[in-house]
Amino acid sequence: MSWEENVRKVEPYVAGEQPRQTGVIKLNTNECPYPPAPGVRRAAQQFDFERLRLYPDMNAEKLVNALSEHYRIKPEQIFVGVGSDDVLAMAFMTFFNGEKPILFPDITYSFYDVWAEVFRIPYQTCALDERFRIKKEDYLIPNGGIIIPNPNAPTGVMEEPGMFEEIVAANPDSVVIIDEAYVDFGGKSMLPLIDKYDNLMVVQTFSKSRAMAGMRVGYAMANEKLIGYLKDVKFSFNSYTMNMPAIELGTEAVKDEAYFREIVGKIIRTREWTKQQLSELGFVFEDSKSNFIFASHKSVPAGELFEALKANQIYVRHWNKPRIDNYLRITIGTDEQMEKLIAFLKNYLKERTDD
Ligand SMILES: *Cc1c(COP(=O)(O)O)cnc(C)c1O
Numbered sequence: 001m002s003w004e005e006n007v008r009k010v011e012p013y014v015a016g017e018q019p020r021q022t023g024v025i026k027l028n029t030n031e032c033p034y035p036p037a038p039g040v041r042r043a044a045q046q047f048d049f050e051r052l053r054l055y056p057d058m059n060a061e062k063l064v065n066a067l068s069e070h071y072r073i074k075p076e077q078i079f080v081g082v083g084s085d086d087v088l089a090m091a092f093m094t095f096f097n098g099e100k101p102i103l104f105p106d107i108t109y110s111f112y113d114v115w116a117e118v119f120r121i122p123y124q125t126c127a128l129d130e131r132f133r134i135k136k137e138d139y140l141i142p143n144g145g146i147i148i149p150n151p152n153a154p155t156g157v158m159e160e161p162g163m164f165e166e167i168v169a170a171n172p173d174s175v176v177i178i179d180e181a182y183v184d185f186g187g188k189s190m191l192p193l194i195d196k197y198d199n200l201m202v203v204q205t206f207s208k209s210r211a212m213a214g215m216r217v218g219y220a221m222a223n224e225k226l227i228g229y230l231k232d233v234k235f236s237f238n239s240y241t242m243n244m245p246a247i248e249l250g251t252e253a254v255k256d257e258a259y260f261r262e263i264v265g266k267i268i269r270t271r272e273w274t275k276q277q278l279s280e281l282g283f284v285f286e287d288s289k290s291n292f293i294f295a296s297h298k299s300v301p302a303g304e305l306f307e308a309l310k311a312n313q314i315y316v317r318h319w320n321k322p323r324i325d326n327y328l329r330i331t332i333g334t335d336e337q338m339e340k341l342i343a344f345l346k347n348y349l350k351e352r353t354d355d
Pocket of ligand 1: 030082083084085086109149153179181204205206207213217218
């Protein structure tokens with residue numbers, strides 16, 4: 001008998017690379033290519049470091065109140081955490097304690113099965129159809145909970161909230177989590193339904209549309225009772241998850257609605273341009289309502305393109321996984337970055353098909 005027998009062994013989540021060298025065009029982890037709102041920088045410059053002696057506000061009231069005003073819901077309907085990964089991990093621990101398996105798509109955010117494993121939650125994946133669409137019937141079976149991103153990752157495909165509403169309504173005994181990490185890029189939020197369904201939770205993040213992946217801020221919105229249970233678990237685990245700068249700077253990000261709309265609008269326009277260019281180069285993809293495009297080339301394997309791009313300092317994401325190993329997930333960067341990507345691909349594909 002070795003101590004190792006008592007170790008909780010898990011296969012950890014693998015995030016996209018954060019290359020150290022400069023000059024890389026980084027289109028591999030769905031970060032925002034623009035800086036955070038100007039008020040965020042101001043708040044950082046004015047932040048009084050002397051305050052760091054003290055513990056932060058464990059309720060992150062300032063940030064919660066800003067979100068409450070922004071979304072016009074009660075502060076009691078909001079839970080904030082260290083990125084939505086923290087919020088989602090807490091939610092798995094809090095709501096998925098039944099014997100029945102939780103359900104999520106077979107092609108989805110690859111953290112879900114990792115959390116299920118680490119928390120010993122039984123799970124079952126539901127296959128997307130061949131066009132990466134969710135099949136509603138898959139979620140109308142007995143289950144211990146449901147989690148689905150909308151738009152989905154890494155496919156970028158958005159489903160209409162009406163379909164999710166049917167799933168939520170048909171599962172009153174399970175908590176249904178809709179992970180809306182990419183909703184600001186053209187998706188439709190389930191938020192208006194949180195008062196109607198007490199088993200619905202919507203999760204969003206500052207990492208993509210608010211350009212603050214490095215700050216780590218995420219939040220959940222649901223009815224007060226559900227949020228209350230989430231808080232009970234959080235306060236039984238680590239009361240001070242949100243640090244002072246995250247609370248201050250996050251608050252500023254929420255307040256600047258104009259800047260938020262401006263950068264999201266720019267990313268959407270660049271995405272639509274990129275879609276057109278990729279199509280002309282022979283790529284095929286389902287329509288994306290996120291800040292990335294999940295594309296396959298009709299003749300050149302994705303693995304080869306991934307390596308060629310990387311050798312040329314352009315990083316995108318590729319998974320050696322069943323069903324998706326011939327796809328590249330390309331984050332939308334600035335116009336200039338996307339022009340460089342397209343120019344490289346044009347040249348590469350031309351040379352490759354010439355010989
Ligand atoms: C990026 C992402 C998250 C997590 O983002 P955080 O940086 O932890 O807020 C959660 N879900 C999906 C689907 C994502 O793509």
